[in-house]
Amino acid sequence: MKAAPEAQRRLLDLQTVDTTIAQLQHRRRQLPEHAQIARAQAERAALGERITAVKTRVFDLEQEQAKAEADLVPVRQRRERDQQRVSDGSITDGKQLRALVDEIDHLGRRIGDLEDAQLDIMERLEAAQAELAELTARRASGDDALRALLGARDAQLAELDAELAQASAERATIAATLPADLLAAYTRTAERSGGTGAALLKAGRCGGCQLQLNTADLERHRAAAPDEVLRCEECNRILVRTPESGL
Numbered sequence: 001m002k003a004a005p006e007a008q009r010r011l012l013d014l015q016t017v018d019t020t021i022a023q024l025q026h027r028r029r030q031l032p033e034h035a036q037i038a039r040a041q042a043e044r045a046a047l048g049e050r051i052t053a054v055k056t057r058v059f060d061l062e063q064e065q066a067k068a069e070a071d072l073v074p075v076r077q078r079r080e081r082d083q084q085r086v087s088d089g090s091i092t093d094g095k096q097l098r099a100l101v102d103e104i105d106h107l108g109r110r111i112g113d114l115e116d117a118q119l120d121i122m123e124r125l126e127a128a129q130a131e132l133a134e135l136t137a138r139r140a141s142g143d144d145a146l147r148a149l150l151g152a153r154d155a156q157l158a159e160l161d162a163e164l165a166q167a168s169a170e171r172a173t174i175a176a177t178l179p180a181d182l183l184a185a186y187t188r189t190a191e192r193s194g195g196t197g198a199a200l201l202k203a204g205r206c207g208g209c210q211l212q213l214n215t216a217d218l219e220r221h222r223a224a225a226p227d228e229v230l231r232c233e234e235c236n237r238i239l240v241r242t243p244e245s246g247l
């Protein structure tokens with residue numbers, strides 16, 4: 001392939017811009033905020049599941065509490081009625097009176113049991129409510145941290161995108177000056193060689209693979225016409241000669 005020496009040298013400018021673009025894109029992908037945000041979001045989801053579970057527990061305990069309260073009402077009413085009957089002297093039969101007093105005793109124990117159960121539910125409900133408040137507060141502070149991370153990520157992305165836009169414009173300007181076949185050869189080579197399509201030949205060394213050219217290749221390159229497009233025998237990258245090549 002042949003191309004004007006100036007066009008070949010502009011490949012090095014294009015390479016510089018392309019390397020910058022690749023670095024910017026790498027930084028864009030590797031922002032530490034990406035991993036931090038993913039972690040924060042996973043934590044948020046896990047917290048959300050726990051909050052849902054505790055909310056269900058609070059709801060269930062509230063139902064239990066209401067039921068325990070309702071269970072107590074008829075028993076208390078009955079004891080009150082019995083006590084009324086005992087104290088108003090309406091029962092005169094001794095046997096009947098003893099039975100009533102026994103029942104009042106029994107109802108008293110039953111009320112004690114129900115009140116114990118009610119207290120137990122209340123303690124569990126308070127513990128669940130405290131846990132819910134703690135988890136909700138943790139999620140709120142996690143959300144604040146997540147918002148800060150998203151803001152920091154977006155600010156950095158905006159900055160990198162602005163740099164990328166500038167580099168892309170620069171790239172387009174350089175690419176527009178290159179012959180189509182040379183640009184295509186460079187692009188193909190860059191794709192196959194980790195992003196580096198053209199390298200400077202300097203001090204007998206390929207700037208792409210950093211290997212020293214052997215004497216025969218060096219002689220051949222030295223003898224080649226200036227518009228001949230050279231390739232590194234080792235890495236196949238386009239070797240660009242400039243006055244600093246020292247050929």
Ligand SMILES: [Zn+2]
Nearest residue numbers: 206209232235
């Ligand atoms: Zn090479």
